Amino acid sequence: MKDDFEESYLDAPEKPENNSTAEADDLESSYGIDDKSSSSRNRDNIKNNNMREVKSKKQISKERQIEIRKHLKQKRIPTALKPIISIDTEYEQDGEQNNVLSYQYVVSFEGRRCQGIFFTDSGHKKHRLSFETFLAKVIQAAIQEKVISKWPEHILLVAHYLKADLFTFSNAFKDIKTLVSSVRKTVASLRDGYAVDLGKEFKKRIDDNPFKLNDGSNNTYPILVTFYDSMLFAPAGFQSLKKIGELVGCPKKEIPPPYDISRMGEYLNKDRDGFTEYAINDAMIACLHIEQVIQYECIEGGNPHLSFTIGSLAVKAFKETLLVRYKEIFNIEEDVTLKDESFKEYFNSIFGKEKVVTERWIKKSGSTEFQPITDKHYALKSVPHLFETMAIECYHGGRNECYITGPTGIDTWYDFDAPSCYTVILNGLRSLDFDRIKISDNIEDFLGDVYGLLRVKFKFKDDTMYPSLPVRADPFGLVYPLEGICYCTAAEIEVAHYQGAQIEILQGFLIPWLDDERIFTPFMKLVRAKRQHYKTKQYANDFLEKFWKEKGNSCYGRLAMSLRPKRVFDIKSGNMKYLEQGELTNAFFAAYVSGTARALLSSLLLGVPKDKQVIALTTDGFTCNSSLEDIDKNSPVCNRFRSLFHMIDPNGGDILEEKHRMQQVIAMKTRGYTTAIRDDDPEWNSKFINARAGVQLPEEADEENPEVWVLNKFLDRTPDSTYINKSLTPSQAMFLFDRDMISIEKKQLLNYEPDFKRDLIPNGMVNVHGKSHLQCLSKPHRTVEDMKLKRSRFDAWRINNCLKTEEDWDNWEEYFKLSTSLQRIGKGNFMNIKKGENITNVFKRLFLRVWVQELCGVTIDGMKQNAFAKWMSELDEGIYPVNAAAISSAKKSEVFYGRFPVTHRVIKLLKHLVKKFPTFDYEKLFLPDDIEELRRLMQQ
Numbered sequence: 001m002k003d004d005f006e007e008s009y010l011d012a013p014e015k016p017e018n019n020s021t022a023e024a025d026d027l028e029s030s031y032g033i034d035d036k037s038s039s040s041r042n043r044d045n046i047k048n049n050n051m052r053e054v055k056s057k058k059q060i061s062k063e064r065q066i067e068i069r070k071h072l073k074q075k076r077i078p079t080a081l082k083p084i085i086s087i088d089t090e091y092e093q094d095g096e097q098n099n100v101l102s103y104q105y106v107v108s109f110e111g112r113r114c115q116g117i118f119f120t121d122s123g124h125k126k127h128r129l130s131f132e133t134f135l136a137k138v139i140q141a142a143i144q145e146k147v148i149s150k151w152p153e154h155i156l157l158v159a160h161y162l163k164a165d166l167f168t169f170s171n172a173f174k175d176i177k178t179l180v181s182s183v184r185k186t187v188a189s190l191r192d193g194y195a196v197d198l199g200k201e202f203k204k205r206i207d208d209n210p211f212k213l214n215d216g217s218n219n220t221y222p223i224l225v226t227f228y229d230s231m232l233f234a235p236a237g238f239q240s241l242k243k244i245g246e247l248v249g250c251p252k253k254e255i256p257p258p259y260d261i262s263r264m265g266e267y268l269n270k271d272r273d274g275f276t277e278y279a280i281n282d283a284m285i286a287c288l289h290i291e292q293v294i295q296y297e298c299i300e301g302g303n304p305h306l307s308f309t310i311g312s313l314a315v316k317a318f319k320e321t322l323l324v325r326y327k328e329i330f331n332i333e334e335d336v337t338l339k340d341e342s343f344k345e346y347f348n349s350i351f352g353k354e355k356v357v358t359e360r361w362i363k364k365s366g367s368t369e370f371q372p373i374t375d376k377h378y379a380l381k382s383v384p385h386l387f388e389t390m391a392i393e394c395y396h397g398g399r400n401e402c403y404i405t406g407p408t409g410i411d412t413w414y415d416f417d418a419p420s421c422y423t424v425i426l427n428g429l430r431s432l433d434f435d436r437i438k439i440s441d442n443i444e445d446f447l448g449d450v451y452g453l454l455r456v457k458f459k460f461k462d463d464t465m466y467p468s469l470p471v472r473a474d475p476f477g478l479v480y481p482l483e484g485i486c487y488c489t490a491a492e493i494e495v496a497h498y499q500g501a502q503i504e505i506l507q508g509f510l511i512p513w514l515d516d517e518r519i520f521t522p523f524m525k526l527v528r529a530k531r532q533h534y535k536t537k538q539y540a541n542d543f544l545e546k547f548w549k550e551k552g553n554s555c556y557g558r559l560a561m562s563l564r565p566k567r568v569f570d571i572k573s574g575n576m577k578y579l580e581q582g583e584l585t586n587a588f589f590a591a592y593v594s595g596t597a598r599a600l601l602s603s604l605l606l607g608v609p610k611d612k613q614v615i616a617l618t619t620d621g622f623t624c625n626s627s628l629e630d631i632d633k634n635s636p637v638c639n640r641f642r643s644l645f646h647m648i649d650p651n652g653g654d655i656l657e658e659k660h661r662m663q664q665v666i667a668m669k670t671r672g673y674t675t676a677i678r679d680d681d682p683e684w685n686s687k688f689i690n691a692r693a694g695v696q697l698p699e700e701a702d703e704e705n706p707e708v709w710v711l712n713k714f715l716d717r718t719p720d721s722t723y724i725n726k727s728l729t730p731s732q733a734m735f736l737f738d739r740d741m742i743s744i745e746k747k748q749l750l751n752y753e754p755d756f757k758r759d760l761i762p763n764g765m766v767n768v769h770g771k772s773h774l775q776c777l778s779k780p781h782r783t784v785e786d787m788k789l790k791r792s793r794f795d796a797w798r799i800n801n802c803l804k805t806e807e808d809w810d811n812w813e814e815y816f817k818l819s820t821s822l823q824r825i826g827k828g829n830f831m832n833i834k835k836g837e838n839i840t841n842v843f844k845r846l847f848l849r850v851w852v853q854e855l856c857g858v859t860i861d862g863m864k865q866n867a868f869a870k871w872m873s874e875l876d877e878g879i880y881p882v883n884a885a886a887i888s889s890a891k892k893s894e895v896f897y898g899r900f901p902v903t904h905r906v907i908k909l910l911k912h913l914v915k916k917f918p919t920f921d922y923e924k925l926f927l928p929d930d931i932e933e934l935r936r937l938m939q940q
Contacts, residue, residue, distance in 0.1 A: 079306040080298040082156040083109040086287035099123020106287040107142040114145035128170040160286040162229035232309040235546035247543040248288040314554035321522040352384040383434040391587035393487040398619030406775040407768035415660035417621035427644040431514035441505040452490030459483040468602035489595025527552035558584035607632030721750040814839035817901035830896040848890040857921040902930040
């Protein structure tokens, strides 16, 4: 029983966990490795031998586990020959723990299957099954059902979202968690590179961990269990069990009313047969899923051992295309595998790496002698290592901006994508000739099909709508200002140069292509061919088509894996550790692909007619009211992308394709915009945008019209609006404190306010769904510092406000002017702005200081404080309340000059004050740049 929630991780303190280990003596005896008496004698001998290291019971147990594992590994068999046991559990959340109701399974082997379910005596933890007990029961049932003929030595155990099921067994936290360690937001086993992936996407597996099973007749059987999470083989967008069921032809069962997922105990008690059918069906979906993967990858593909993620399969398929090229280049006719040492050197040379061999001496176990150990690994060569930092600085994420905030007008709004953007750009990658690297400050050197990394100082013309050079504005991501200093790639410089920007190259590095052999093109052609093949009527297979699509999309992410230091939770130690890089990690290639993608989208933006509007841009596409035909797609960067696209699909269409169409859109912020009015055309009526900026839809939201909930939430929002965020217990909390994985519901403040990555311009109120809402256009910030200042002030303002009306805009604009003008460099503000205080109240407090201290030409003329407070409190129906205590405190407060901004509401109060105190020399209080505006408004 699992809901499809995005998992987040808690920032728990770094604390080592209890590394408890199960006893192994009985398991060892079953192998004939040792018996208990000799085991005891050996321990005594070790302790009494002064020449040897004294070992703890835990160390001895660990060494014996290694011996057992080595014994079974000698019998390692291909994945396709292992029986499959697919498991699932049903449980009901009870506070901070789960009451486990049942464990269900499907066993599959050589076309035969059996299934069953084990109910717990109660939901209490003491009635949970141990993993060994469950496994023994399942295998016994499979033998009785003649699915398997004998107790196997190797089995493959699978579950969809393994973490949710694996840790419902009674001994999971005691025995299983100590066998794994973290890799990324996953875990890896401590044994020879086999692992259990237990993380965010649950890339988790435990492979080849030994267990002792008892058949009920005191016969024990050693067994190696390989754990797979079937979700790791799910294509993007199809990771829920329901979606996987559709792909493998086994629809997920629905829970009939009046029951629901939170009341599974009631469902079991009142409809045991229905509960059983529902529960076993989940295990069946995971079984069919892994069967299809094994059938395709192992039986038809000839891979003896199945990798554990679709990303690993993609890397393997990519390397196999390089292997073909390797054999052609060196005229190799005999069989060569990916493990061949010469191929490894060839493969790593493409990524700028070389083999490093080191020797170290270690003490032999149980001896005083030492022995040499040779370590071989691949590392960047000297020159690429020297320039890697520059490549990492030039690597950024995608371009993401919102150009209109609020509702658009009613029009035809098109949403376009660059097809397979990042995978297409991979076709541009060739080996780099680092020995001929060149330093240049000549822009002409960086134009065209070249590889370049730059740090530049730039300035665009003031009327530039879409600047094209990115500046990091951490923690707010990339910003595209009119001027600044940035790290970028050659493709981005080419677009900026085309725009007429002033560019000074501070540092520029050109790295020639070594040759014209495209590294990824054979793999991308293979992906394209496979997808087309499985789309044909004769070989139609929706699962394999999406499976190959995901393979194609996986390689780019591996290029940027752990380029910047990233810490992850390590289950073994209970501490945080740094994520290691992968075999495809390459800063130079990652920078090229991401930079070319940003340059492409920037170039396409420039192709939108000037009389048309763009709502937003997200990574590889944008939404606008220009038709596809009217967008200019013939810039140098666009033309190069087109040629790369046609490398893998000579008959491919345009470099932009329409994905959605709407009549009215509401834009909130980057990655947050939804549909207000769908298009009337039946072809496009169901193809609409609903990007929620990370906000989860509630269960009550209409599945057919999900945009309605987002629309109403946006239009009716207040500063206190919230939504329910659902998550699952983070791995860190689970493994540090042995907690069940439960659903955590938390109220979160709704943030549908602008992110100010661009400077907003109010454009009036627009009708949408019977209501009116402010629309803002935008322009680029002058500098990234301007953006950060405005964003920080807006974050403070929106605590008590929402930007929905023209009055809200006036309030925000006054707040920004006031907070910036009153800022004192190096030490606080000239006047503190109270929470929720508007500009007229601040000016009123300033005037109290002027009046009581008789400054700026103001004289009291015997007026009592109470009289003054009464007079001011009665102005404009009491919107300027004053009490005597405030006047008394103003006596000792500083009056500052030349700092106050001019606004319409301040002018309204000021006219009252000048009428009452005609000698008031008010100009001294205002910003010098605002004096002309002040005089003009006072004369009206």
